Amino acid sequence: MAVNYTPATKVLPVDGIRLSTHAAGIRYEGRDDLLVVEIAEGSSVAGVFTQNRFCAAPVLLCREFLKSHSPRYLVVNSGNANAVTGQKGLDAAREICAELASLTGVETEQVLPFSTGVIGEQLPVAPFKKAFPATLKGLSEDCWLDAAKAIMTTDTLPKGISKQLEIDGKTVTISGMAKGSGMIEPNMATMLAYVATDAQVEPALLQSLLKQATDLSFNSITVDGDTSTNDALVLIATGKSGVVVNDANQPEFFTLLNEVCQYLSQAIIRDAEGATKFVTIEVDTAPDMETAREIAFTIARSPLVKTALFASDPNWGRFLMAIGRAPVKSLDVSKLSLWLGDTQLIEAGEPVATYTEEQGQLEMDKLEITLRVSLNEGSAATTVWTSDLSHDYVTINAEYRS
Amino acid sequence: MAVNYTPATKVLPVDGIRLSTHAAGIRYEGRDDLLVVEIAEGSSVAGVFTQNRFCAAPVLLCREFLKSHSPRYLVVNSGNANAVTGQKGLDAAREICAELASLTGVETEQVLPFSTGVIGEQLPVAPFKKAFPATLKGLSEDCWLDAAKAIMTTDTLPKGISKQLEIDGKTVTISGMAKGSGMIEPNMATMLAYVATDAQVEPALLQSLLKQATDLSFNSITVDGDTSTNDALVLIATGKSGVVVNDANQPEFFTLLNEVCQYLSQAIIRDAEGATKFVTIEVDTAPDMETAREIAFTIARSPLVKTALFASDPNWGRFLMAIGRAPVKSLDVSKLSLWLGDTQLIEAGEPVATYTEEQGQLEMDKLEITLRVSLNEGSAATTVWTSDLSHDYVTINAEYRS
Numbered sequence: 001m002a003v004n005y006t007p008a009t010k011v012l013p014v015d016g017i018r019l020s021t022h023a024a025g026i027r028y029e030g031r032d033d034l035l036v037v038e039i040a041e042g043s044s045v046a047g048v049f050t051q052n053r054f055c056a057a058p059v060l061l062c063r064e065f066l067k068s069h070s071p072r073y074l075v076v077n078s079g080n081a082n083a084v085t086g087q088k089g090l091d092a093a094r095e096i097c098a099e100l101a102s103l104t105g106v107e108t109e110q111v112l113p114f115s116t117g118v119i120g121e122q123l124p125v126a127p128f129k130k131a132f133p134a135t136l137k138g139l140s141e142d143c144w145l146d147a148a149k150a151i152m153t154t155d156t157l158p159k160g161i162s163k164q165l166e167i168d169g170k171t172v173t174i175s176g177m178a179k180g181s182g183m184i185e186p187n188m189a190t191m192l193a194y195v196a197t198d199a200q201v202e203p204a205l206l207q208s209l210l211k212q213a214t215d216l217s218f219n220s221i222t223v224d225g226d227t228s229t230n231d232a233l234v235l236i237a238t239g240k241s242g243v244v245v246n247d248a249n250q251p252e253f254f255t256l257l258n259e260v261c262q263y264l265s266q267a268i269i270r271d272a273e274g275a276t277k278f279v280t281i282e283v284d285t286a287p288d289m290e291t292a293r294e295i296a297f298t299i300a301r302s303p304l305v306k307t308a309l310f311a312s313d314p315n316w317g318r319f320l321m322a323i324g325r326a327p328v329k330s331l332d333v334s335k336l337s338l339w340l341g342d343t344q345l346i347e348a349g350e351p352v353a354t355y356t357e358e359q360g361q362l363e364m365d366k367l368e369i370t371l372r373v374s375l376n377e378g379s380a381a382t383t384v385w386t387s388d389l390s391h392d393y394v395t396i397n398a399e400y401r402s
Numbered sequence: 403m404a405v406n407y408t409p410a411t412k413v414l415p416v417d418g419i420r421l422s423t424h425a426a427g428i429r430y431e432g433r434d435d436l437l438v439v440e441i442a443e444g445s446s447v448a449g450v451f452t453q454n455r456f457c458a459a460p461v462l463l464c465r466e467f468l469k470s471h472s473p474r475y476l477v478v479n480s481g482n483a484n485a486v487t488g489q490k491g492l493d494a495a496r497e498i499c500a501e502l503a504s505l506t507g508v509e510t511e512q513v514l515p516f517s518t519g520v521i522g523e524q525l526p527v528a529p530f531k532k533a534f535p536a537t538l539k540g541l542s543e544d545c546w547l548d549a550a551k552a553i554m555t556t557d558t559l560p561k562g563i564s565k566q567l568e569i570d571g572k573t574v575t576i577s578g579m580a581k582g583s584g585m586i587e588p589n590m591a592t593m594l595a596y597v598a599t600d601a602q603v604e605p606a607l608l609q610s611l612l613k614q615a616t617d618l619s620f621n622s623i624t625v626d627g628d629t630s631t632n633d634a635l636v637l638i639a640t641g642k643s644g645v646v647v648n649d650a651n652q653p654e655f656f657t658l659l660n661e662v663c664q665y666l667s668q669a670i671i672r673d674a675e676g677a678t679k680f681v682t683i684e685v686d687t688a689p690d691m692e693t694a695r696e697i698a699f700t701i702a703r704s705p706l707v708k709t710a711l712f713a714s715d716p717n718w719g720r721f722l723m724a725i726g727r728a729p730v731k732s733l734d735v736s737k738l739s740l741w742l743g744d745t746q747l748i749e750a751g752e753p754v755a756t757y758t759e760e761q762g763q764l765e766m767d768k769l770e771i772t773l774r775v776s777l778n779e780g781s782a783a784t785t786v787w788t789s790d791l792s793h794d795y796v797t798i799n800a801e802y803r804s
Contacts, residue, residue: 053733054726084722086752119719120753183706183723224705227727229719303626303705303791304585304799311800317521317631320486321585324456325629331455350488351522389705390800394793397706398713 002157003278003367003387005270011144012162014175014196016040016238020138021150024131026124027079027117032150034128036100036135037074037194043238044200045071046207047112048214050231056083057093057123058113059232065097069109074234075100075128076192078151078179079117083229092123099129103136116179116192116230117153148177151192154396155181159267163256167243172199174256178218178264182273182397183228193218193233193264199253200239209245209254210235217261221385223272224393225301269385274392277309280370280385287378291328295373296384298326306389309369314360316345319371335376341369404559405680405769405789407672413546414564416577416598418442418640422540423552426533428526429481429519434552436530438502438537439476439596445640446602447473448609449514450616452633458485459495459525460515461632467499471511476636477502477530478594480553480581484517484525485631494525501531505538518581518594518632519555550579553594556798557583561669565658569645574601576658580620580666584675584799585630595620595635595666601655602641611647611656612637619663623787625674626795627703671787676794679711682772682787689780693730697775698786700728708791711771716762718747721773737778743771 017039024034039045047066049059065071075096082089097111115123148158160177176195201209210233218233235257237245245253270278281299286292299305302322308315319338323331338346341363345355363369419441426436441447449468451461467473477498484491499513517525550560562579578597603611612635620635637659639647647655672680683701688694701707704724710717721740725733740748743765747757765771 052723052726053735054722081719084719084748084753118717119723120717226704226706226720226723229723229726302628303795304628307796307799310796313800315520315522317483317486318628320456321454321521321628321631324454324631333455346486351486389796391793391796393705394709394712394791394796397709398715398792 002271003275005157005267007157008160008162011148011160011175011177012164012173013141013144014173014238015198015240016043017196017236018139018141019143019147020135020140021143021146022131022135022138024077024127026077026127032146033078034131034135035076035147035150036139037147038139039072039074039236040238040240041072043236044203044206045234045236046203046210047232047234048210050228052227052229052231054084054229056081056115056230057085057089058082058115059230060090061093061097062112062114062232065109065112069107071112072106072110073100073104074112074114074194076114076151078153080115080121080123081117081119081230082115082123083119085120085122088122092125095125096128100132103132112234114192114232116151119229144175144177148179151177151179153179154273155179155271157271159264159271161260161263163260165252165256167249167252170241170243172197172241172243172253174260176260176264178268180268181271182223183226192230195234195257195260196236196238198238198241199243199245201237201245205245206235206237209257212254213258213261216258217265220383221265221269222297222300223269223387266385269387272387273396274390275387276390277388278368278385279309279387280368280383282370282372282381282383284372284374284381285378286375286380289380289382291375292380292382294328295323295326296382298322299371300384300386303389309388310390312364314340314357314364316340316360320346323373331375332377337374337376339372340364341366404673405677407559407669409559410562410564413550413562413577413579414566414575415543415546416575416640417600417642418445419598419638420541420543421545421549422537422542423545423548424533424537424540426479426529428479428529434548435480436533436537437478437549437552438541439549440541441474441476441638442640442642443474445638446605446608448605448612448637450612450635452630454629454631454633456486456631458483458517458632459487459491460484460517461634462492463495463499464514464516464634467511467514471509473514474508474512475502475506476514476516476596478516478553480555481519482517482523482525483519483521483632485521487522487524490524494527497527498530502534505534514636516594516634518553521631546577546579550581553579553581555581556675557581557673559673561666561673563662563665565662567654567658569651569654572643572645574599574643574645574655576662578662578666580670582670583673584625585628594632597636597659597662598638598640600640600643601645601647603639603647607647608637608639611659614656615660615663618660619667622785623667623671624699624702625671625789668787671789674789675798676792677789678792679790680770680787681711681789682770682785684772684774684783684785686774686776686783687780688777688782691782691784693777694782694784696730697725697728698784700724701773702786702788705791711790712792714763714766716742716759716766718742718762722748725775733777734779739776739778741774742766743768
């Protein structure tokens with residue numbers, strides 16, 4: 001039921017990255033729920049993690065391990081978030097890392113753990129230990145799509161993408177995967193995304209590029225305004241292509257990285273829990289970025305806006321209600337203009353006389369809806385993507401513990 | 403489908419207040435949609451209004467008129483909010499006030515207009531003009547419940563209450579009514595509430611008492627986090643009981659006023675769009691009130707918390723997720739405790755070992771659910787009331803333009 005979203009049939013391998021999935025039976029039956037990613041020695045790794053104060057045990061360990069060690073393995077499970085599990089949860093995550101480390105001859109701190117699923121249940125260690133030997137045997141460069149499937153919870157479709165460009169006659173590949181469709185309003189990164197490139201990028205620059213791309217992609221989406229306890233986005237640069245990202249080619253590389261991150265984050269919205277619409281909210285000519293973001297996100301989170309979108313009801317008063325309640329320092333509504341697709345609804349704070357309900361209906365009937373707010377108070381602009389609020393969203397979250 | 407809510411069968415008259423309702427056909431067919439309230443000369447009137455920046459034409463006029471004039475009439479319609487209607491909407495509201503003023507021999511500015519219903523449609527003046535003569539003929543002290551019905555939109559039940567106390571051997575009455583069940587997160591006042599007393603209260607004191615009571619009632623509820631463009635709460639003191647509210651009896655009077663405001667605001671939550679649960683969220687031992695309120699409201703607004711409440715699912719990880727993402731300056735989760743009813747879930751940031759899913763299920767199965775968060779970081783405390791997010795909420799807001 002995803003909106004205009006067909007998963008990629010192929011995600012290109014990235015030299016220096018091998019992956020393997022396994023049905024470890026951690027929670028789900030009859031499907032892969034464990035992913036191990038092997039990262040070649042000498043790679044740079046950058047990560048951004050949830051700002052939720054109840055961040056999960058694996059997030060705490062990732063932050064700790066990344067301070068002092070260069071990661072060689074990622075271990076990811078779906079079905080159990082290992083969040084709000086106290087010291088026991090931390091111990092379990094560490095034991096899982098230690099086990100994988102001893103099997104592969106690296107240090108415990110070189111294994112980064114990730115979990116997604118139900119919050120507040122203890123993560124069993126035994127299924128990991130049992131599954132690791134077979135999982136490691138299966139490591140392969142060419143199973144990104146299987147990996148994207150193994151990390152799904154309420155997702156209906158896997159999310160993966162590859163982009164390539166030529167630099168100095170050499171091909172650089174960026175491949176990425178993500179999961180997530182509910183509890184989505186990332187604050188630093190979204191629930192589990194992994195992007196890798198064979199370019200060589202110095203660690204500080206890699207972290208900076210990741211932060212910039214995150215703000216334009218994963219930090220610009222919302223399904224329900226609820227920030228996960230487990231959000232994590234990891235960017236790996238193996239350097240195996242022989243291309244070094246430098247001042248000259250950095251813009252080009254960043255554009256590609258941004259395309260991958262935007263594709264994956266938009267795929268999360270297209271596959272959002274119960275989504276029937278893909279909604280783009282643009283706010284421009286704002287006095288500052290904070291005002292632009294607050295207004296865009298207030299519209300994007302409003303249950304009344306989201307139910308009107310679900311109903312394809314051009315009840316545009318709700319858009320203005322949401323703009324008017326946004327927690328911004330100041331807002332001169334008499335300067336504000338509003339467009340629904342190509343149809344202008346509001347000019348200088350007043351309804352456009354020529355607007356007809358039929359025009360509005362035509363725009364709202366579309367699967368992809370764009371709302372544009374011009375504040376005419378400055379030059380800041382932002383774009384946010386969101387989904388609607390449907391019966392299926394309620395059903396999924398009322399009847400199912402992810 | 404309201405939760406544990408049976409409307410009062412009687413709302414006591416208040417000496418100095420007469421009311422009348424009429425089926426003016428402004429939008430709805432076959433029901434009263436117009437209310438006129440007459441206020442005796444010499445009464446004090448205080449009001450609080452929405453902080454939504456797109457506030458409606460009637461709200462703008464109320465604010466303007468109250469600056470310079472003492473109100474003698476309120477005119478209220480349901481079905482059309484007269485919000486985001488530009489200069490035309492302001493002109494219409496003013497014309498309605500002028501018409502009622504000329505029929506009753508008061509000044510235009512002594513008539514306060516109120517509207518509730520669809521945003522963005524022009525309010526027709528003719529139905530008011532046509533209905534006013536008959537409506538004025540029907541003025542009576544004893545029709546508060548009819549009035550409460552006439553101002554309903556998506557409400558399923560009218561909301562009214564009376565409280566009395568003895569001061570110096572004389573009886574003081576406070577009666578009130580309110581409407582509202584969606585687009586509810588009042589910021590200063592909720593969508594249309596009227597409270598009157600026959601006590602005599604000096605205007606500045608009346609405004610101050612109203613502000614205090616509002617913060618403890620209407621400003622402490624949320625259905626969907628969406629603040630209406632038309633919120634208004636008016637408190638009238640006619641003085642007809644002969645009792646003057648002074649320093650000595652003010653605490654007693656305030657307690658009663660607070661009871662009326664809390665009853666009405668809680669009635670709005672009990673009758674919230676699609677509500678199947680009445681939820682009380684208490685946050686205590688917070689470092690400051692702002693932190694307490696942000697945490698309480700973040701839980702109350704969270705779609706994932708609200709769908710878990712609808713499902714009676716003790717998925718308490720969602721409560722912690724919401725607490726963890728609350729936009730507060732600081733939060734030491736290692737001190738935090740959490741109770742669901744009488745069952746403790748979290749002690750000092752970790753799950754309580756003796757907790758069982760059965761205990762949680764027992765609490766979540768109740769119609770009235772209390773969640774208590776102790777931060778153990780200070781002495782600030784707050785209580786917020788909210789409803790769940792059900793299929794009916796989606797249906798009501800997707801299929802119906804209120």
